[in-house]
Amino acid sequence: GENVEQHPSTLSVQEGDSAVIKCTYSDSASNYFPWYKQELGKRPQLIIDIRSNVGEKKDQRIAVTLNKTAKHFSLHITETQPEDSAVYFCAARRGGFQKLVFGTGTRLLVSP
């Protein structure tokens, strides 16, 4: 079945640095790739997503890139701030369905 691998599991950066989280998916039929941020005790919140017909998408300090050939997609956060500290999950989904297959999560810690 579909599998999504996510790295690293933890990431510590200084405020103002950039952070990159990488995911690899196995199902070539996946065509939608969202990223969720989950703060402690809260629900996962969608922060950015990308569809398979797009190679890159940016929203202020957050960007996502997709390499369909390699089945890789990555989250880039620039100018990190302490409030970016959270667990980030990548996910993949096939067209026509809502089932999301999640990566194992990356705990991002941004130190002031």
Added chain:
Amino acid sequence: KAGVTQTPRYLIKTRGQQVTLSCSPISGHRSVSWYQQTPGQGLQFLFEYFSETQRNKGNFPGRFSGRQFSNSRSEMNVSTLELGDSALYLCASSGKGAGDTEAFFGQGTRLTVV
């Protein structure tokens, strides 16, 4: 616009009991999916419903079941609870189509089995 609402927020049950969790999607959304979140297994897909039909089911035992009503509200039921069923159960609501739209999560129901 109200978000996804899950009730109850917290539950404590004893092994062998059964439990029913409820999810009210965003108004106008017709798709509801359920996930189990545990520290060890992460976010695991349980079921997916669209217009009262289960369209997909994850790799969970038959003790886990669900349904969706005509108003798109959904329930999931876990029978014969086991200690390992302790988890945060999240539901996600998606737009008017059967797929291809963003999923928004509720706050979850924290189930503790003792």
